[in-house]
Amino acid sequence: MSYRDTITDQIKLTEHIQLVTSNGLKYLHITHPKAVARISLFGAHLLSFTPANSAPVIWMSDNAIFNGVKAIRGGVPICWPWFGPANESPTVQPLAQTKDYPSHGFARNNHWQLLDTHSDSDTCTVRLQLTPSPEMKRLWPHDFNLIAEFTLSESLTINLTTLNTGDTSFDYGGALHSYFQISQPDAVQVHGLDSNNPVPRVLTGDVDIICDNPAATITLEDNQLQRKLDINNEGNNAMVVWNPWQVGAKAFVDMPDDGYQTMFCLEPAIIGKKAVTVAPGTSHTLTTRLSVTAL
16 A cells, blocks of 8 residues: 555545654644544554643654554554464464564554544544555455544543454454553552452563453553553453563664663453454454543
C-alpha cells in the first residue's frame, strides 16, 4: 500500500482532527477539549494520549525511528496476527521457518487506511483499516479485515476487531503492546495481574512475564505523579508485563539508555496455545480502556 492510499479526499476529518505529513508518513493529530492524542497511519499506532489537566499517559521513546519500515518504539503498537517470534507462535507454525517473518506480526509495520472519523463535545473517534496485501498473504494466508478504533475523551478506548472475510476458520494471536509513562520505577505498583493474589507487583528490575490469570481491570498506581491508571481489558487471555531495565535498554538503538526508568509495558494479549479461532463471517474484538484518576 502506498502512502497516498492510506487516506482519500472522501474521508471527512472532524474539526478536532488534523492530518499531518512528516517525512513521508501520515499522522492524525487530535485536539479535543477533553484530550489530545496522535495516531500514526503507519501501524495504526497510538503515539500519545494526554487527558485535559493530566500528565501524558503513553510513553514514547525519544529515539524512536519513523521510517515507514521499522516498528515504532513506544506508544501502543498493534501486535497481530501473532505475538512474539513467528516460529514460536501456534498461529503461524509451521509456516514461519524463514528469517523474514517479523516478530509480533505485520500489522505494526504496514500502512493502514483511514475509514472514518467522528467527534462531538464528549468524544472523538477514529477508525483505521488493514486488509491483506500479497506480502501479508505470503506470511499468513488468510482473508481478513482488521479495524482499529480509537475513542478519546477523558478516557481512551482501543478496539481491535478481527473479521474473517474468507471461507475457512483461522486462529490468531496478538496484543495491544501498551507503553505507559511512569515517574520512576520505585514510585509505581501494579494491582490485578493475578486475580487470585491481591499482592501488587513492583518494578525493581528487568521483567518479561506472561500473567495468564489477570483481573479484568489492571491498576497502575504512581505515587509520585499522584495518579491511578485503570486498564480495563476484554477479549484477551493474558497480560504481558515488560521492562527491559538498564542492560536491555542499551541493546535497543531506538531507546535511550535511561528510557527504562520512565516506561512500563502492560499489554492485554492473546498468547500461547489459547489462540482465538474466528469462523468465516464472524469477528473477535480485543479491547483496552484507559482511565486516569487522582490518588
